[in-house]
Amino acid sequence: MKILGIETSCDETALSIVECSGDLANPKFEVIDWALDSQASLHAEYGGVFPTLAKREHTKNLPILLDKILENKNLKDIEAIAVTQGPGLEPALWTGIVFAKELGEKWNIPVIPTNHMEGHIISPLIHNKNKIEFPALALLISGGHTQLVKVNSWGSYEILGETVDDAVGEAFDKVARILGLPYPGGPEISRKANKSREHRNESSFNFPRPMMHTKDFNFSFSGLKTAVLYTVKKIPHLTENIIEEVAHGFEDAVTEVLTKKTIKAIEEIGANTLIIGGGVVSNTHIRETFEKICKEKHIELLLSDKTVATDNAIMIAAAGYISYLKNPKSYDKKNDFKAEGNLKL
Numbered sequence: 001m002k003i004l005g006i007e008t009s010c011d012e013t014a015l016s017i018v019e020c021s022g023d024l025a026n027p028k029f030e031v032i033d034w035a036l037d038s039q040a041s042l043h044a045e046y047g048g049v050f051p052t053l054a055k056r057e058h059t060k061n062l063p064i065l066l067d068k069i070l071e072n073k074n075l076k077d078i079e080a081i082a083v084t085q086g087p088g089l090e091p092a093l094w095t096g097i098v099f100a101k102e103l104g105e106k107w108n109i110p111v112i113p114t115n116h117m118e119g120h121i122i123s124p125l126i127h128n129k130n131k132i133e134f135p136a137l138a139l140l141i142s143g144g145h146t147q148l149v150k151v152n153s154w155g156s157y158e159i160l161g162e163t164v165d166d167a168v169g170e171a172f173d174k175v176a177r178i179l180g181l182p183y184p185g186g187p188e189i190s191r192k193a194n195k196s197r198e199h200r201n202e203s204s205f206n207f208p209r210p211m212m213h214t215k216d217f218n219f220s221f222s223g224l225k226t227a228v229l230y231t232v233k234k235i236p237h238l239t240e241n242i243i244e245e246v247a248h249g250f251e252d253a254v255t256e257v258l259t260k261k262t263i264k265a266i267e268e269i270g271a272n273t274l275i276i277g278g279g280v281v282s283n284t285h286i287r288e289t290f291e292k293i294c295k296e297k298h299i300e301l302l303l304s305d306k307t308v309a310t311d312n313a314i315m316i317a318a319a320g321y322i323s324y325l326k327n328p329k330s331y332d333k334k335n336d337f338k339a340e341g342n343l344k345l
C-alpha cells in the first residue's frame, strides 16, 4: 500500500511516499520518495517558531513539494494519505489537514489522521527494519516533547512519564540563546560541547540534574536552564572556551538524567528493546552514551537514522499505516477530523 505522508506540525513542511506492507507484528516500510522544506532559518530571528509565519510558509510550500514528489509517479498507485493531526501548532497543523482533505476528495482515497509522536516512535523502524520484541520502551526527545512510553505493541502505548516543564530540545534551544548561539540551538550546543570534549573529559561546570532520583519517570529541564543562565550571568566575558565548556556541562547533565531515568524505566517494565526518537537523537553525545550503556546491559537499541530523527513525513506515512492496520474500516472518506494541538498518544 503506497501512502502519501504530510507533516506540518511545526517548522518543517514535509511530504513523502512510502510503500507500506506487512502486519501489525511486522510492518515494513520502503521509502519511495520524500521532500522537505525547513523554515528554521526564517524563524531564527524570533528565537523560536512563530506560528503565523509557519502557517504562511506551509501553505506556500505544500503545493510546490507535492509537484516535486509526484514527478514521474503514477498517481493511481497512491492508496491513502496520512497527515499529522497533532500534537503541534494548530494553525500549522490545519494547513496540512486542509491540504490532505482536498487531495483525498480529489483522488477519492482515505485520509488517515496521524499522531506525530507515534511517528517519532516508529521512525527507528524505517531504516532498521527490525521486528521488535514487546514490550519495548520508547524515549521521545524533541523540541516539543520529552516522554517515556511503554510500547505494548504497535498502536498500543502507555505514557510512563514526561517533562513537567521544558522539553529537552527546548532546553537546548534556550541554553543556546543564553550563550548567544542561533536557533535551532541543539546542533550548535552539540558542536560546542564536542569541541570542549576534545580537550577534557569533564567540564568544570557541574550543573544540577533535576528529578534524576525521583521515583516517577517525569523530567524537568527548566531549572537546569535557569542554573545555566545564573552561571553565565556571573561571567563578565564569555569567551569561546567558556561557551564550549558550559555547553559540555549542560549536555552532560541532560545526558545523565535521560540515561538514568530511561534505564530505570526499562528495568521496571522488563523491556529488552529501547527505541529513541525525536530531533534530539541527532545529538552525538546522547547517542553514543545510550549505545554504550545498552551494550553493557544487553538492551537492543533502535535509534532513528539521522534523516528521519527530526520532523519528516516518512514517519507520518509509517504511523498512518499502523493506524490503518489497527482500524481499516474507520477511514470512510468522511474526513471530519480536526487539528488537535495537544493530541495524546
Ligand code: KG4
Pocket: 010, 141, 142, 143, 144, 145, 168, 169, 170, 172, 173, 184, 185, 186, 187, 190, 278, 279, 280, 281, 282, 283, 284, 309, 310, 311
Ligand atoms: O523532532 P524535532 O525535529 O521537532 C519537534 O517535534 O520538536 O526536534 C527539534 C529539536 C530542536 O529543539 C533542536 O534543537 C533539537 O531537536 N536538536 C538537537 C540536535 N539536533 C536537533 N538537540 C541536541 N543536539 C542536536 N544535535
Ligand code: ZN
Pocket: 116, 120, 142, 143, 278, 279, 310, 311
Ligand atoms: Zn517532532
